[in-house]
Amino acid sequence: MTRTSAGEPGPRASGILLLDKQGGWTSHDLVARTRRLAGTRKVGHAGTLDPMATGLMILGINSSTRLLTYLVGLDKEYVATIRLGSATVTDDREGDVVSTAPPGAVATLGVDQVEQAMAQLRGDIRQVPSTVSAIKVDGKRAYALAREGEEVELAARAVTVSAFELRGYEPQPSEDPGQGDHLDLLVRVECSSGTYIRALARDLGASLGVGGHLTELRRTRVGPFAVRDAVTIDELDVATRLLPPATAAGAIFETLHLTHEQAVDLGHGKRISAAEEAPGGGPLAAVAPDGRLVGLVEFSGRVGRSVVNFPPDDPVPPAAADPTGAP
Known part of the structure; x- marks a missing residue:
């Protein structure tokens, strides 16, 4: 480099x-x-x-x-803390509380009951995104409309939650006798792109009848x-x-090692031929003999075409000569 x-x-x-x-x-x-x-x-x-x-x-x-x-479309993994016992307008700790569970309601929840409710939120589900999401409604972000006081109704969309695991269970007694207790759940989530972990917290709390919101969120994998x-x-x-670029592309696609001639042809927008039928079903990371990512290539039979080209980086210009003649 x-x-x-x-x-x-x-x-x-x-x-x-x-x-x-x-x-x-x-x-x-x-x-x-x-x-x-x-x-x-x-x-x-x-x-x-x-x-x-x-x-x-x-x-x-x-x-x-x-x-x-x-x-963007790759699956993701998160670890998060969900607080049961109250719901907020933003479905996380940043928003105002809109409801709290009655005193004693959270204390009756057992681990089995929580895990049964979590199981209903695994797999292919339909999820209504949080009101303060970045989804556009009539050309404006949902969170901007919500901040302006407008009611925002977002349509449910299909997402996949492949893992929703309970890793910790910690009661949080209330310091206010007039308020109910809370329960903090440490969870791990693996999900498709477009899944809102805040919405999982909201929906889990709603299904248990006590309300819920997110207090901590960490993305651990994409x-x-x-x-x-x-x-x-x-x-x-x-x-x-x-x-x-070749290393990053090779982590998500199969790699196609090009000859020098193929690399030149792809760089000029030409199609290339394979000795035998190449894998279908998605792009291949086409890499030149010098290790440079030339493009992402899709094949139809033995003929491949570039769907995205990656131009070579500009070389650094040579340093100007020292007029004193010093080395």
Whole structure:
């Protein structure tokens, strides 16, 4: 990877960054800071996290922003804390409380009862997103309409919750005698893209008749990428943490190793031929002999065409000669 004299990547270095977002940061904050650190405006992300949430965010730099479309739809894993006993307008701790369970109601809940209710929220389900989601309604974000005092009704949509596991169960006695107790559940969730963990907390509380909302949320995985391999923005050195485009694409697609001639042809928008019928059902990461990601290729029989091209990074211009003749 090329570097400038300041030690940062060259002006056209591309790749994927795995960042561990800290609480209080917005996704926009993280992108803006990364733009400064990477020295480029061309930075995008593969899915936001709420300011209260922490965990894995995937950013694309320069031409690798073209990969983000394919990363957004990958399945995800979260660990979260759900508080039973009250519901909020935002379905998380940031919103005003709109209902509380009667005194004693939460205390009667047993682990078996909670797990039975969780089981009803696993599998292929239809979920109504949180009112303060980023879904657009008549061209405006739902959360913006909600803040303006408008009632927002979002349609239920199909999502898949492949895992919804109870990992901790901690009663929280109320300090106010007039209020009911709470119960904190530590859970792990694996789900399809588009699933709202806040909505799971809301729906679990509603099914148990006590209300529920999210108090902690951490994204631990997106597809094959894990938060254990990420760094915080304060630890980020772009030059050393940039995942090459071919490596990132190879983690989510099968790799097609090109000949030099095939790499040139694909780069010019031409179709290529395979010696035998290539795998169908999705793109292949087409990689040149020098390890560069040339494009994502789809085959029909033995003929492949590029669905996305990845131009090579611009070379760093040679340093200007020292007029003194010093080495």
